[in-house]
Amino acid sequence: MIVLGIETSCDETAAAVVTDAREIRADVVLSQLDDHTPYGGVVPEIAARAHLEHLDGLVRRAMAEAGVGFGDLDAIAATGGPGLIGGVIVGVMTAKAIAAARNLPFVAVNHLEGHALTARLTHDVAFPYLLLLVSGGHCQLLVVEGVGRYRRLGTTIDDAVGEAFDKTAKLLGLGYPGGPLVEQAAARARNPGRFALPRPLVGRPGCDFSFSGLKTAVRRHVEEVGALSGAGLSDADRDDLAAAFQATVAEVMADRCARAIARFKQDHPQGGALVVAGGVAANKTLRARLQTLADREAMPFVAPPLRLCTDNAAMIAWAGIERFRLGEQDPLSFAPRPRWPL
Numbered sequence: 001m002i003v004l005g006i007e008t009s010c011d012e013t014a015a016a017v018v019t020d021a022r023e024i025r026a027d028v029v030l031s032q033l034d035d036h037t038p039y040g041g042v043v044p045e046i047a048a049r050a051h052l053e054h055l056d057g058l059v060r061r062a063m064a065e066a067g068v069g070f071g072d073l074d075a076i077a078a079t080g081g082p083g084l085i086g087g088v089i090v091g092v093m094t095a096k097a098i099a100a101a102r103n104l105p106f107v108a109v110n111h112l113e114g115h116a117l118t119a120r121l122t123h124d125v126a127f128p129y130l131l132l133l134v135s136g137g138h139c140q141l142l143v144v145e146g147v148g149r150y151r152r153l154g155t156t157i158d159d160a161v162g163e164a165f166d167k168t169a170k171l172l173g174l175g176y177p178g179g180p181l182v183e184q185a186a187a188r189a190r191n192p193g194r195f196a197l198p199r200p201l202v203g204r205p206g207c208d209f210s211f212s213g214l215k216t217a218v219r220r221h222v223e224e225v226g227a228l229s230g231a232g233l234s235d236a237d238r239d240d241l242a243a244a245f246q247a248t249v250a251e252v253m254a255d256r257c258a259r260a261i262a263r264f265k266q267d268h269p270q271g272g273a274l275v276v277a278g279g280v281a282a283n284k285t286l287r288a289r290l291q292t293l294a295d296r297e298a299m300p301f302v303a304p305p306l307r308l309c310t311d312n313a314a315m316i317a318w319a320g321i322e323r324f325r326l327g328e329q330d331p332l333s334f335a336p337r338p339r340w341p342l
């Protein structure tokens with residue numbers, strides 16, 4: 001089975017060709033970073049126009065790299081939501097147009113399901129598994145019982161963790177997108193233990209997350225250190241604060257995951273893996289902390305390769321395959337969904 005996947009829900013335009021033998025034949029991603037950087041964040045209207053301008057060319061490139069024509073495809077999968085609606089419409093309409101012209105099945109994929117199932121594309125991961133889904137818009141702990149069968153154990157009560165990285169980067173004057181820049185600054189820190197930050201909800205019952213207090217604490221340090229020096233943050237201050245923030249996030253994540261693992265083991269005595277997915281899963285400190293936790297809990301730990309953690313179309317093609325081989329597809333009347341909980 002060969003499936004073309006299309007992803008346009010945020011600021012990456014992407015197309016990929018994937019087989020049900022878990023072979024990624026092509027995986028092209030065009031980042032719109034330069035278009036949005038002057039504004040310090042993603043501008044939905046600019047994103048939609050950029051998707052429109054580039055998607056056709058990217059699809060052609062992915063097909064050429066994979067060495068396939070439309071006649072070789074078994075289905076077309078596109079992100080149907082959740083996301084910035086202008087971009088989702090561009091991807092869905094493109095997929096529908098190809099599906100209609102070539103008489104191919106169309107599968108609308110939930111972007112979060114794309115992240116959630118990526119580990120099964122890259123590793124031998126059986127259901128059920130415990131998933132930490134951490135991206136720019138989401139921060140959830142889920143039990144993945146099967147395709148389309150997700151049980152939520154916890155979520156954020158304020159910001160998503162990627163959002164916290166992005167806002168912290170802004171406070172530190174690091175620019176956009178925040179995650180990778182905070183990670184780089186933290187790696188340069190010479191005194192990573194210098195700042196102590198609060199660890200929201202750590203030690204409390206439940207599996208929910210909270211990041212707004214952490215962000216406020218970073219802001220307070222930025223103001224205090226800046227006022228003391230009279231000249232704002234030095235590079236060393238900034239790097240030390242980035243390291244403190246990143247280490248605190250990793251600690252919070254580990255605490256929440258430990259609680260989720262206890263519940264997961266209770267409900268599933270046969271066991272399962274701890275899987276991390278979404279853009280923030282690219283963070284190496286977080287991955288290392290989760291690996292330690294999984295080792296302690298005697299659970300396999302699975303983290304997809306970095307480029308499949310951030311937004312891409314291979315995960316959309318794969319989720320399309322998982323659905324299509326269960327006999328599912330969507331009508332061409334499918335309406336793009338700005339909100340679409342798992």
Ligand code: KG4
Nearest residue numbers: 135136137162179180279280282283310311
């Ligand atoms: O999954 P994703 O690419 O897009 C969404 O669906 O949201 O996630 C993007 C988020 C951004 O907030 C970005 O700052 C964060 O993932 N991110 C990272 C890293 N790379 C991307 N956060 C921490 N460390 C990273 N290395």
Ligand code: ZN
Nearest residue numbers: 135278279311
């Ligand atoms: Zn995403």
